[in-house]
Amino acid sequence: MSAVLDLFTIVAVTAGAIFFLAGVVGLLRFPDTLSRLHALTKADNVGLGLIVIGLLPQAGSLYAAFKLLLVWLLVLLAGATVGQMVARVARRAESPG
C-alpha cells in the first residue's frame, strides 16, 4: 500500500514540477504580458495543486494535510488577485486613455 502511495506521490509531484517548468518557459517565451500571466497563473494553480495532492499521502497527520491544502487555497486566492491586478495595469499601459 505504501509503495502505491509513494508512486502516487512521485507521479503527482513530477506532474506538478512539469507544470511549473512549462509556466517558466511560457513566462520567458510568450510575446505579451497577458499571455505571460496566463502561463504563470496556470503553473501556480495547477502545478502547486498537483504537488500538494502528491504530498498529501506523506503528510503523516490529518492536521498537516489540512495545512498543505490551506497553503494551496491561499496561493490560489493570492495568485488570482495578483494576476487580475497585473493584467489591469498591463491593459491600461497598452491602451492609454
Add this chain to the structure above:
Amino acid sequence: MSLTYVLEVVLAVLVLGAAVWTIVARSAFSSAVGFVSYGLLLSLVWVQLAAVDVALTEAAIGSGLTGVLLLSAAATLRATEGTSGTGPGLAMRVAAAICCGFVTVAVAAVVLTLPEPSPTLAPEVVAALPATGVGNPVTGVLMAFRALDTLLEKVVLVLALIGVWSFAPDRYWGGHPGLSHRLSADGVLPFFARTLPPLGVLLGIHLMWTGADAPGGAFQGGTVLAAMWLLVMMAGVRDAPAIRERWLRLALVSGPVVFLAVGLVGMLAAGAFLAYPVAIAKPLILLIEVPMLLTIALALGLLVAGPPERTAQSL
C-alpha cells in the same frame, strides 16, 4: 554528495544571484522586487539551518514589511528617477563598493575563524528554560533572559513611528496617513481584502500564541496582523485612522508600558528589574506579549502608511 548538499548549493547560488540582481537592477522598483525575492530565499536558508524563528522573521519583516516600505519608496521616487545627474557619481559608487566589500570580507573572516566548537550560551539557556514556563528557547531569550533588549526594541519601534509622523506638514498634523483616498466597494482587491484578513488575523494570533513552545512569536504574529491591516487600508475597505485618535496612541504605547510596569513590579516581587517570580513567569510573559502584539501590529502598519497627508476632518 547528498541531496541536501545539492539543495544547499542551489539555495546559496540563488541567494547570491538575487543579491547581485538587487544591486545591479536599473530601476528602484526592480531592485525592491529583487530584494523581496532575496529575503524569501534567505528565509529558506534559515529553515535549512534549522533556525525557523529567524526564517519566519526574515520572511515577515526582512522580506515582507521592508519590501513594502521599499516598494512604496520606489513608487514615490519614480518621478525623479532616470533624470540625469541625480544618481551617485563614479567615485561615490567605488567608495560604496569598497566599504560594502570590506564589511563582507570582515564578516566572512570572523565567521570562518570562529573557534570550534563556537562559543555559545545555548546549554545555559536550555538548562534555565523550565523556570520561564515557555518551551521555545528563542522566546525564552527574547521574553525572559534578554527581556531588556525586547523592551527597548518596542520603544525604538514607537520612536521610529514618531519620526515618520514628524514629516507631516503642520496643517495635516493629527490627520490621516495618505493611503487610499477613494473607498471602493467592489473590485478584485477589496474582495481580497475582505476574504483574507479573517484567516490572517487568526494566523497572526496563532503565531504569537504558538511562539511559547514552537517557532513563532509576537513580532512575527504582529507583522502578519500589520499586513492584514495594510491590505484593508490599501484596498480602501477601511480608511487609515487619524493619528490624533486617543485609542490609537494608547494602543501604540500599551506594549512598552505594560512591559515596563511588569519590569518594575519584578523589582519588588523578584528583586530585579524585569525579573519574573518563577511561579507566574509564564502568565506574566503572556501578559506582556498580548499588548506587545498590538503595539507591533499598529506601529508596523502605521510605519508603512506613512506621515499624515489629510486633515482629520476630510473623508
